[in-house]
Amino acid sequence: MAVFAHMQEFVQAYAENIADVLGLDVTMLDENGVRISGTGYYRDLVGEPAPDGSFFRMILKTGQPGMIYDMKKNEAECMSCKFLHQCKELATIGFPVFKRNKPVGVIGIIGFSAEQKDKMIRNSDKLIRFLHHMSTLLENKIISLDSACQIQEETVPQRAVSFDSIVGKDSGLREVIVKAKKVVNSISTVLIRGESGTGKELLARAIHYESSRRGYPFIAVNCAAIPENLLESELFGYEGGAFTGAKREGNVGKFELAHRGTIFLDEIGDLPLSLQPKLLRVLQERSVDRIGGKQSIPIDVRVIAATNKNLEKMVENGSFREDLYYRINVIPLYTKPLRECRGDIHLYLHFFLEKYCKLLGRPPLRIEPQLEQWLVGYDWPGNIRQLENAVEYMVNMAESEVIGPEELPDYLLPPENRQPTSGSGGLEQMVSLYEKSVLQRYLLSEKYQNDKALIADELRISLSTLYRKLEKYKIG
Numbered sequence: 001m002a003v004f005a006h007m008q009e010f011v012q013a014y015a016e017n018i019a020d021v022l023g024l025d026v027t028m029l030d031e032n033g034v035r036i037s038g039t040g041y042y043r044d045l046v047g048e049p050a051p052d053g054s055f056f057r058m059i060l061k062t063g064q065p066g067m068i069y070d071m072k073k074n075e076a077e078c079m080s081c082k083f084l085h086q087c088k089e090l091a092t093i094g095f096p097v098f099k100r101n102k103p104v105g106v107i108g109i110i111g112f113s114a115e116q117k118d119k120m121i122r123n124s125d126k127l128i129r130f131l132h133h134m135s136t137l138l139e140n141k142i143i144s145l146d147s148a149c150q151i152q153e154e155t156v157p158q159r160a161v162s163f164d165s166i167v168g169k170d171s172g173l174r175e176v177i178v179k180a181k182k183v184v185n186s187i188s189t190v191l192i193r194g195e196s197g198t199g200k201e202l203l204a205r206a207i208h209y210e211s212s213r214r215g216y217p218f219i220a221v222n223c224a225a226i227p228e229n230l231l232e233s234e235l236f237g238y239e240g241g242a243f244t245g246a247k248r249e250g251n252v253g254k255f256e257l258a259h260r261g262t263i264f265l266d267e268i269g270d271l272p273l274s275l276q277p278k279l280l281r282v283l284q285e286r287s288v289d290r291i292g293g294k295q296s297i298p299i300d301v302r303v304i305a306a307t308n309k310n311l312e313k314m315v316e317n318g319s320f321r322e323d324l325y326y327r328i329n330v331i332p333l334y335t336k337p338l339r340e341c342r343g344d345i346h347l348y349l350h351f352f353l354e355k356y357c358k359l360l361g362r363p364p365l366r367i368e369p370q371l372e373q374w375l376v377g378y379d380w381p382g383n384i385r386q387l388e389n390a391v392e393y394m395v396n397m398a399e400s401e402v403i404g405p406e407e408l409p410d411y412l413l414p415p416e417n418r419q420p421t422s423g424s425g426g427l428e429q430m431v432s433l434y435e436k437s438v439l440q441r442y443l444l445s446e447k448y449q450n451d452k453a454l455i456a457d458e459l460r461i462s463l464s465t466l467y468r469k470l471e472k473y474k475i476g
Helices: 005-022 039-046 055-062 113-123 123-157 174-182 199-207 228-236 277-283 309-316 322-330 344-359 367-379 383-397 425-442 452-459 463-473
Strands: 025-029 035-038 066-068 089-097 100-109 190-193 216-222 262-266 300-308 331-333
Touching: 005 025, 005 035, 025 039, 025 055, 025 300, 025 383, 035 039, 035 199, 039 100, 055 089, 055 100, 100 113, 100 123, 174 331, 190 199, 190 228, 199 216, 199 228, 199 262, 199 300, 228 277, 277 322, 309 322, 322 367, 344 367, 344 383, 367 425, 425 452, 425 463, 452 463
Parallel strands: 190 300, 190 331, 216 262, 262 300
Antiparallel strands: 025 035, 025 100, 066 089, 089 100
């Protein structure tokens, strides 16, 4: 995979920020000569290879920076470019991006107008020094990501997960684990359905590591995180020379890497429609065809997919193939959101509290009882992932051995004096939001110690009215 494949958004934002600062257009190529970011005219060409023989490809090959002061004079650097006469550039500066002394990309500044061209010529020395600095920052970013990926690749095989190690195995996740245990050694495709943050990948890992495939790879692919133009080669691989910029030796896809093990296709609902027939064929034929390949490669892979989307509705509107839907939905498993298994919130709170006290070198902490009760009543739209982030934040912020409301992340609990903002809905909704925040404030206050009779008296409402409101807002 290309050096910049995991930082597409970063390099585009990088280019846009530079363009804003300099008032000039910016573009970047990866080590294969493919444009990975661009502003102005080049924004619409991201994902396309730069022309053979172009100035930037020469920089990529030689590792030497350069500048062309006047593209219209057909300078020697441009003579071999097949798009020489269609070129819209008036002036350009290019600087190689290195990775441990090897050119892996090019970052360039372009002038498309006479004003931009004049600005570049007047400030050429400064701009080349600036690009040198930017190139160094990019190299540091690449090496940093490489190190993180290497650590992840080294640790993932050790992340053996058993059903017994899953928090909530005896309560909220009990039913789904009972079903999952029955199919650990099946060849049938599993589809795990559930909201984001409900532990779908954790369940998939447990199925793999409890199965006879445990000694072979567990390969996780997030179908939503990989750019569409890279996803096909990432999943199925390619032969050398299959397309412009392809590695000479070709590339092994994730399905081949998962041979005799398990491939986990997360966010399967985000798989581009154009790739769905190829995935369907892989599932039916148990073989893959590399891009540019001349023969099918047999594979023995257990497929587990996951999604938080309504695939049935996607089938209806034509964004997900019906035949693929039936092929992956052989064994559906459902993970519940936290709001449907509130009894597990206590378990997760204490599990993550202990985890982050150890990781952050803090002495054992506990959560104030009234706050814990409120946390159990919170709906947790981000589910387990959001709850874990909240606990990590609170452990970082704690100033004593007892975590109180003041340690909550701002987004989680409205401040005591916060009122609903305008534009948040109609009057009825605004009043409800305010009423809920008032009740939460009283329940969390040490003064009232969760004494509902005292709270009702203070609010000048009957106790039965208070209970009715608490039930309405699912708090207390």
